[in-house]
Amino acid sequence: MTPPDGRRRPLPRLLRFLRTYPRRSPLTLCFVLLLAVGHFWLQDFLSPERADDLRAYVSTNLDNLPDHPVRAMIGSALLYDGTLTDVTDPGFGGTLITLGLGVCGCLAWVERRWGSLRALGVFLGGHVLATLLTAVVILFALHRDWYPEDVRAASDYGISYGAQTVLAVAVLAVPRWARLPWAAFVVAWPLSGDSEWPGPLPDFTTVGHLLAAALGFALAAATARARARTARTAEAAEAAEAAEAAEAR
Template sequence: MLSGLLAGVRRARVTLSYAVIVATVTALMVRMDPVMHDALIRHASTNLHNLSRGRVGTLVGSAFVVDAGSIYLWLPGLVCLLLAAELTCGAWRLVVSFVTGHVGATLLVAAGLATAVKLGWLSASVARASDVGMSYGAMAVVGALTGALPPRWRPAWLGFWFAAAAVVIAGGAGFTDVGHVVALALGVSLSTRFGVRPRWSAPKVALLVLGASFGYLVLADGMVSTVYGLAWGTLGALTAAGFSRLRVVGRAEEQHCC
């Protein structure tokens, strides 16, 4: 029994290590006085102010500083998502997808914000906006899971996520919402190179469902977006699955005719 437990810990070492570090940092933040807490958020933020001054360390530190309410509300969902990815894609693929989403989306959003500020489309105050947390990395992991899914699931999966993302963007998304969609797209792009073929079991499917639900709440970020995104995402999933099925049937008929 002990050997089985140790084997399970080894298979989930990245997820568990990250969860322990984030939980520790969050526990310390809860005990800080408000002035110190706000100072930490400002110092760790990957905003234009910090990045323009060469504080590239924020690209790492911000992933471990989460200011998203009670840890009991978001850590279980995050752990389920990361576990689903680590157990199906492997530890190094999880790390690559999370880092690519966190750093890549941050830099792309920063470039867009810098351009918007320069052109006068946004106020210069956005340069000091707080921007910490694991949400970009988490959304990239959602996208990266695409490659681990059985081929018959992928059209519906992609149809749901990109339809839901379109609803979020159409609803007047802020720069963080745009970053989530960018990170999702980066993760999907990575998934095409992973080439994994995992065996899906009931526990893994359960982790996927719980983790994906967490990812969806990160993406929607609001009651209205959650409801509309779910409706349009479901429609997108059904539409994509239908077109995929028609394409398969069409190919089968062509082969039969020939």
């Protein structure tokens, strides 16, 4: 059977996605606006000293997590670490992936598919769990002298772990033939930076992105298995009803 034009052609689907964006992805839209306001407030309204102090306070590093974990986690998720306007900056590619593709695209898709509360849970779950798992990896690496001691106070804030999680979950949104390339892209882009490995492990932010991707892929796999079980149960029920109807005749 030939699928309808809207399903066969990506452009009509994209236009429909954008047209219904505010109505079907209100949480994502509000989050993006909040990130933009916070970014420009930090860049243009606070003094450089106060901005640096705020970044240091919300960084989810080993110095802050034992002292004020909740405020660090929440503050980190509300401040975007990167450039939104300077397209010549090397970090602008990260903006396109994390904020553009991750939050604006994939988080919006998750919200449409699973609802606002579950989308929030996926994003925050990835943000928090990846941060905590990364902290464990840092502690282990420090014990093995793989990371320098100053990593305890390193700057580490932003939306990228949550965005990486929803990027991985969105493997369910692409056609089956594209799922492996999509998964390869999600894993590869954090490894494409020019930072040197301080030891057997990459830098801790790369580790965090890979852990966030693993969480997203695990959730996607669990969701796919649950759908398959539901489909098999429905088929078995339909077959049983058909058999009963045949016997009744």
